[in-house]
Amino acid sequence: MINLERLKAVNKRTYALWVVAVAVYAFLYVPLIIVMVYSFNDSQLNAEWVGFTFDWYRKLFHNDEMLGAAGNSLMIALIASAVSTVLGTMAGFAMHRYKLKLLPLLVLTPIAIPEILIGVSLLIFFVMLNITLGLVSITLAHIAFCIGFVAIVVRSRLSGMDESLTEAARDCGATPMQAFRLVTLPLIMPGVLAGALMAFTLSIDDFVITFFTAGANASTLPLQIYSMIKIAVTPEVNAVSTLLMALTLFLIIVASKLAPNALRSS
Amino acid sequence: MNKAAHSAASASSASSRSRLARWLISGPPLVYLLVFFAIPSLIMVFASFRYAGDYGGLAPIFDEVGKLNLTFENYTRFASDFIYTAIFLKSLMYASITTFFCLIMAYPLAVLIARSPKKHRDLLILLVILPFWSNFLIRVYAWMIILGPQSGLTRALNAVLGVFGVQPVTLLFTAFSVIVGLVYVHLPFMVLPLYANLEKHDAALLDAAQDLGASAWQRFWRITFPLSLPGVYAGAALVFIPALGIFAVSDILGGTGGVMIGNVIKQQFLETRDWPFGSVLSIVLTVAALGVAGLAVLVSRPRRQQ
Numbered sequence: 001m002i003n004l005e006r007l008k009a010v011n012k013r014t015y016a017l018w019v020v021a022v023a024v025y026a027f028l029y030v031p032l033i034i035v036m037v038y039s040f041n042d043s044q045l046n047a048e049w050v051g052f053t054f055d056w057y058r059k060l061f062h063n064d065e066m067l068g069a070a071g072n073s074l075m076i077a078l079i080a081s082a083v084s085t086v087l088g089t090m091a092g093f094a095m096h097r098y099k100l101k102l103l104p105l106l107v108l109t110p111i112a113i114p115e116i117l118i119g120v121s122l123l124i125f126f127v128m129l130n131i132t133l134g135l136v137s138i139t140l141a142h143i144a145f146c147i148g149f150v151a152i153v154v155r156s157r158l159s160g161m162d163e164s165l166t167e168a169a170r171d172c173g174a175t176p177m178q179a180f181r182l183v184t185l186p187l188i189m190p191g192v193l194a195g196a197l198m199a200f201t202l203s204i205d206d207f208v209i210t211f212f213t214a215g216a217n218a219s220t221l222p223l224q225i226y227s228m229i230k231i232a233v234t235p236e237v238n239a240v241s242t243l244l245m246a247l248t249l250f251l252i253i254v255a256s257k258l259a260p261n262a263l264r265s266s
Numbered sequence: 267m268n269k270a271a272h273s274a275a276s277a278s279s280a281s282s283r284s285r286l287a288r289w290l291i292s293g294p295p296l297v298y299l300l301v302f303f304a305i306p307s308l309i310m311v312f313a314s315f316r317y318a319g320d321y322g323g324l325a326p327i328f329d330e331v332g333k334l335n336l337t338f339e340n341y342t343r344f345a346s347d348f349i350y351t352a353i354f355l356k357s358l359m360y361a362s363i364t365t366f367f368c369l370i371m372a373y374p375l376a377v378l379i380a381r382s383p384k385k386h387r388d389l390l391i392l393l394v395i396l397p398f399w400s401n402f403l404i405r406v407y408a409w410m411i412i413l414g415p416q417s418g419l420t421r422a423l424n425a426v427l428g429v430f431g432v433q434p435v436t437l438l439f440t441a442f443s444v445i446v447g448l449v450y451v452h453l454p455f456m457v458l459p460l461y462a463n464l465e466k467h468d469a470a471l472l473d474a475a476q477d478l479g480a481s482a483w484q485r486f487w488r489i490t491f492p493l494s495l496p497g498v499y500a501g502a503a504l505v506f507i508p509a510l511g512i513f514a515v516s517d518i519l520g521g522t523g524g525v526m527i528g529n530v531i532k533q534q535f536l537e538t539r540d541w542p543f544g545s546v547l548s549i550v551l552t553v554a555a556l557g558v559a560g561l562a563v564l565v566s567r568p569r570r571q572q
Contacts (some may be wrong), residue, residue, distance in 0.1 A: 013482060014378075014381075017374050017377060017378040017381075018378065020374040020375065020378075021374060021375045021378045021379075024371050024372075024374070024375045024453075025375075025393060025394075027371070027450070027453075028393075028394065028397045028450075028453065029397060030412075031405065031408030031409060031411075031412060031450070032397055032400060032404075032405070032408060034408060034411055034412060035404060035407070035408045035411065038411065045416055046411040046414065046416070046417075047414075047416035047417060047418070048418075087294055087295040087298055088295065090291050090292065090294055090295050091292065091295035091296075093291055094288070094291045094292035094295070095292075097288075097291070098288050098292065100292060102296065103292050103295065103296050103299075106295075106296065106299035106300065106303060106304060107295070107299065109303070110299075110303055112507070112556075112559060113507070113511075113552060113555060113556070114507060114508055114510060114511025114512070114528070114551060114552070114555055115508070115511065116511045116512075116513060116528050116531055116532070116548070116551075117307070117310075117511065117548050117551065117552055118303065118306075120310065120531060120535050120544060120545075120548055121306035121307050121309065121310040121548070122302065122306050123535060124306065124309055124310055124313055124324075124541060124545070125302075125305065125306035125309055127323060128309065128324075140302055141302065143298065143302070144298065144299065144302035144303050147295055147298065147299060151295070176287060201399060205399075205401045205402060207401075207402055207403055207514060208513075208514065211532075212535065212536075222401060222402075222403055225401070225403050225404070225407070226403055226514070229403065229407050229410065229518055230517075230518070233407075233410065237407060241400075241401065241404040241407065244400070244401050244404065245400045245401070245404065248399050248400055248401070249396070249399070249400075252396070252399050256392070
């Protein structure tokens with residue numbers, strides 16, 4: 001009898017938790033769903049549902065500024081993720097293998113401080129060195145903030161790895177380089193790829209640091225979205241947002257297939 | 267050469283090789299982060315003691331007679347002009363309110379996820395992270411639609427208020443819309459550390475408390491909550507620090523009254539082009555952010571040893 005009462009009380013509490021949880025999930029998802037739905041709405045206003053249309057997508061694919069910005073974003077993200085994956089993997093490996101002080105500090109601080117600080121300090125830096133603000137300065141900045149994220153993912157993969165495998169390779173006569181290339185690297189590959197995809201999404205989504213390092217002539221997708229939001233909100237923003245969400249979702253699914261635990265540990 | 271000397275020589279060459287390997291591996295990322303993170307940060311600190319240039323940016327370090335052109339003026343200006351302190355305090359308040367609402371929304375969710383069957387947990391956590399991976403501006407912009415004057419929410423709210431004879435309200439471009447946006451973009455940062463902490467709790471403790479006659483509230487306040495404090499502090503730091511420095515949320519959802527310290531920094535660097543003063547504001551922001559992070563580490567440390 002007592003147990004049954006207890007069970008009822010527990011169920012009631014779990015029920016209350018579920019109600020709150022569903023509300024929080026709704027809070028997280030309803031805004032994004034509204035953006036997606038309105039991208040198909042045949043109206044200039046983001047208010048009432050008028051009818052279904054692909055017009056906003058059609059307009060988007062004829063918007064040269066937007067396409068140019070998307071091309072820039074893609075190119076920057078590809079280069080930044082490639083370079084930061086190499087450097088971040090090295091950093092993650094070094095942090096796992098050696099007792100270092102300065103490197104972990106330099107890897108972790110950019111993640112911990114407000115983004116705007118990285119943006120403005122790089123703005124001063126580039127202007128002082130007479131580096132023209134544009135695609136190059138954006139890419140250099142993106143590499144800097146992506147390294148840390150890759151390093152963390154790679155390090156967590158390494159710390160979950162069986163050290164004796166590398167030792168066995170060394171005992172069998174492999175040089176450290178061979179042991180790394182033939183044993184360690186294949187084992188941490190899923191972590192490296194997850195880090196690369198993470199760097200790619202971070203770069204393609206970044207707004208704040210890009211905002212300060214872009215200068216007047218270069219634009220990326222987030223900068224373009226920002227100016228569209230600031231000037232005139234049309235459902236074209238919804239369309240580009242929906243496409244960007246779909247792309248990110250796709251990359252996340254790929255990343256989670258590659259390294260099921262890498263995303264959670266970050 | 268005798269045997270001992272030979273092995274000593276090869277050992278020393280092996281150790282110098284491993285030192286070389288260590289430098290080859292950690293060197294490139296170290297140099298990159300020094301050049302593109304540490305040095306720019308130091309330059310910004312230095313810039314805060316310089317004069318602003320006539321056409322923006324920075325004035326030359328040396329004046330005509332070759333004297334060093336440095337000043338504390340930018341700091342005294344910050345200290346004496348109350349408007350900046352006021353905006354700073356307002357930003358601290360916005361970030362605190364945001365942290366509080368994130369906490370009370372995230373906690374029940376994290377408890378539920380931690381107590382649900384293992385096979386569901388990954389999915390429930392993924393559902394929290396997923397929106398966080400869509401572009402930050404899009405998530406802010408979504409609230410522009412929802413809170414806008416034409417939106418269903420605003421019209422429904424005003425229809426209800428109209429019944430009671432209350433004047434119509436605007437939701438967008440208010441402190442309310444800024445806080446909603448701040449909570450929305452930071453919520454996952456609170457859920458994740460809370461979940462990571464709650465997941466490790468031993469359920470036997472709650473059973474024991476129940477057997478000793480503790481009510482549900484007592485069990486929560488005297489066991490679950492104190493044990494979860496490291497997670498609470500970590501989440502609070504992860505929400506508070508970025509919320510303090512943000513400018514896009516207040517820019518898009520705040521209108522003219524919603525200015526936060528991030529907006530002022532942005533304005534100093536890109537519009538007024540007073541870089542030294544912008545640097546001072548950035549440094550004050552860094553000190554505040556790192557202070558909060560340091561505090562979170564300090565407060566959570568004794569708990570971690572238990």
